[in-house]
Amino acid sequence: MNQFLSRRLFILIPFVPFLKSVLNPLKVYAASKELIEDWSLTKDEWRKRLSPEAFNILREEGTERPFSSPLNNEKRKGIFYCAGCNLGLFSSDAKFDSGTGWPSFWESLENAIETKIDFKLIVPRTEYHCSRCGGHQGHVFNDGPQPTGKRYCNNGLALTFKPE
Numbered sequence: 001m002n003q004f005l006s007r008r009l010f011i012l013i014p015f016v017p018f019l020k021s022v023l024n025p026l027k028v029y030a031a032s033k034e035l036i037e038d039w040s041l042t043k044d045e046w047r048k049r050l051s052p053e054a055f056n057i058l059r060e061e062g063t064e065r066p067f068s069s070p071l072n073n074e075k076r077k078g079i080f081y082c083a084g085c086n087l088g089l090f091s092s093d094a095k096f097d098s099g100t101g102w103p104s105f106w107e108s109l110e111n112a113i114e115t116k117i118d119f120k121l122i123v124p125r126t127e128y129h130c131s132r133c134g135g136h137q138g139h140v141f142n143d144g145p146q147p148t149g150k151r152y153c154n155n156g157l158a159l160t161f162k163p164e
């Protein structure tokens with residue numbers, strides 16, 4: 001390779017990610033299309049998929065009555081999944097009895113949830129939702145047990161449980 005050409009290639013290095021997306025636009029398009037088809041549903045589409053109670057929680061950030069979910073007393077080993085899209089969110093290994101009347105966990109599975117601050121009760125609370133479909137799950141507080149000190153206070157209607 002002559003010197004002139006190698007210098008030109010060197011200059012192009014910072015643009016490699018950009019060039020890749022230009023040269024490979026079909027792949028990017030296919031990935032985002034898949035995402036839209038699977039999980040960017042309209043409110044009406046979600047309404048068809050979910051029970052009215054689960055819709056209220058997952059898509060309108062509602063909260064179920066405490067002690068109303070059978071999952072509150074679920075003590076078997078297994079995984080708790082998002083009731084909207086079936087992504088695994090919590091392991092039974094991180095479940096504990098918080099006494100609040102909602103299924104509670106001190107840790108989520110990796111990359112399973114995302115958070116945002118809400119001001120519904122004036123005092124700011126950290127809302128969290130499924131990282132795949134955006135369905136609202138519950139709120140996370142800093143009064144949980146070790147090793148994390150977190151308490152993920154989850155609506156049972158937003159979860160399904162599969163025992164191991």
Ligand SMILES: [Zn+2]
Nearest residue numbers: 082085130133
């Ligand atoms: Zn989900």
